[in-house]
Amino acid sequence: MNMTDKYGGKMKTVVTLIIAALMFCQNPLGKQEDDISFDKGDFLYEALGNDKLAGMKEELPVKICVVRDDNGWQEIAELTETGEIEAAAQSFMDIRIGEKTDICVTDRYNSISFVFDDGEKVELQLNDANLEWKKNDKFYIYELEGIVDFWKIAYQKTAG
Numbered sequence: 001m002n003m004t005d006k007y008g009g010k011m012k013t014v015v016t017l018i019i020a021a022l023m024f025c026q027n028p029l030g031k032q033e034d035d036i037s038f039d040k041g042d043f044l045y046e047a048l049g050n051d052k053l054a055g056m057k058e059e060l061p062v063k064i065c066v067v068r069d070d071n072g073w074q075e076i077a078e079l080t081e082t083g084e085i086e087a088a089a090q091s092f093m094d095i096r097i098g099e100k101t102d103i104c105v106t107d108r109y110n111s112i113s114f115v116f117d118d119g120e121k122v123e124l125q126l127n128d129a130n131l132e133w134k135k136n137d138k139f140y141i142y143e144l145e146g147i148v149d150f151w152k153i154a155y156q157k158t159a160g
Contacts, residue, residue, distance in 0.1 A: 038097040045093050052122050060089050061114040066154045071107045091150040098143030
């Protein structure tokens with residue numbers, strides 16, 4: 001006797017559901033080929049895949065803008081002098097990717113913008129001291145190692 005005849009075509013549905021469940025178990029979060037991941041210890045400026053940032057040792061930006069936002073209180077610094085840009089850029093190039101995290105801090109949305117001689121602007125969004133990277137409508141958050149030193153250099157200009 002044919003299974004389809006006995007169960008009225010329901011066996012095909014059951015088999016399809018089993019296959020779908022097995023596929024979900026192999027890829028439970030629906031990870032796509034274009035999802036991103038950074039390796040712990042990678043230098044931030046190289047890991048982001050931006051040619052301007054990756055080439056910063058050869059071509060420094062002409063301006064660096066940093067915004068630190070803590071519960072709506074913003075502190076903004078704009079670095080335009082050669083010495084302060086060199087110091088901040090070197091400190092930025094020392095920042096390394098840390099662990100991936102799911103911890104999202106509210107009301108602490110910081111950013112760093114690099115403006116280059118050709119007018120190109122590269123901006124990074126930070127969630128407190130973590131990198132907040134968005135790709136394909138998904139957010140990825142990574143701890144950043146060494147960013148405190150960058151903030152110290154970037155904010156010397158604004159220190160009273």
